[in-house]
Amino acid sequence: MVSATEEETTGFGWFPEEIIHQILSFLSEDGKKKARDLSKEWFDAFRTYPKLSFNGINQQDFNNTLARHNFGRVSFPYRLEITMEFKNNDEDAANMDKWLKIALENGVRELKMNLSSFCDDLSEVKLINVPRLRELHIYHLKHSIHRDYDLKVEIDAPNSFQPYINLQRLTLEGTTIVTERFFMVKFPHLRSLVIPSFKDFARENLTSNSLEKLEFKPSNDLPVQKLEVDSPNLxxxxxxxxxxxxxxxxxxxxxxxxxxxxxxxxxxxxxxDNCCFLMMEEMLSSLVPSRISLHIDIESDFDLDESESLEESFTGFAASFLVCYPEIVTLRIVMNERASRVVGCLQRKLEDAESGPGEGIQGVSCSQGWEKMPGKAARLDEFIKCCMQGM
Structure with missing residues (x-):
């Protein structure tokens, strides 16, 4: 393998991974091995090649492709992505089971499953004994299944070996977690986690010594009043x-x-209303000592011909929101077409405003209701009133 100095002179190290994968697809097996030694980037890209994505349209071609990988004619994909629309439930479920078995037996590292359409007869997906799996993404399990049926996704392992010690990234959407100790026990080296609500836990405690990034998406179906995160490396x-x-x-x-x-x-x-902003204040206050970025997207049906309604709504927003003090605020208000004159006036007022140290408006970018400002926008209510006077 070439050294770092040789890499700079050859120019082989700057290609993005997707381009290297595309080049490797045209090479023979011997050519791929030679290209692997061009630089560290090529070697790393070689390790993650090939990547196989399947959308379920032509199952026979996919069967043939997996068969070539399974019998060692070509190296097995590092990543496998399956998007499946179930039509013949029994046959499709059998194919899915076969594909997963081949992939897991051959050491696939990243697995993405996207099950679309209705899966009336698909009642269980089980992954067992997959020690090499590093990334798992599961989507559309809740919204894509007929409400009369429940799909259970079970991620479990026999007691004879430590489960999923290499899994580092896990994405779960449209699912429900049934135990608070799930992640610490099953994924001891998990670094990135995207999760929905837990089941029947108004107060949740998430513990992980390895977790660095966490994305939490609670819902009204399973409301969460308090989330305690015990992750020292987060x-x-x-x-x-x-x-x-x-x-x-x-x-x-x-x-x-x-x-x-x-x-x-x-x-x-x-x-x-004010109650909403009081809850927001309590939530943001609980995030201390975080550096907070807040993004608010409001779909409003204001009657823009009635200035009192508009002023009352914006003033209520400003008065309740100012106590939150996030560092960066991105506010998008979705109105009807008549909002353009208000947005234009608001933009002019914000651009003309004086900014003190750490206060005021440092940058404005308005496009049908967009504005971006630092947290202590203490004169937002005054700006709105000025806008109303300029209408």
């Missing part, structure tokens, strides 16, 4: 609140990092 936390009525309080325990970066994304479908 440095990034993302809380996604999509049309929820309860904002959870979050507490971080045993942090090694003096500050972590927290991002809160909030989607709200109706007018936000």
């Amino acid at each position: 440095f990034s936390f993302h809380l996604c609140l999509l049309y929820v009525d309860i904002f959870p309080k979050v507490s971080f325990m045993s942090l090694v990092q003096p500050h972590i970066k927290s991002e809160v994304s909030l989607w709200y479908a109706s007018d936000m």
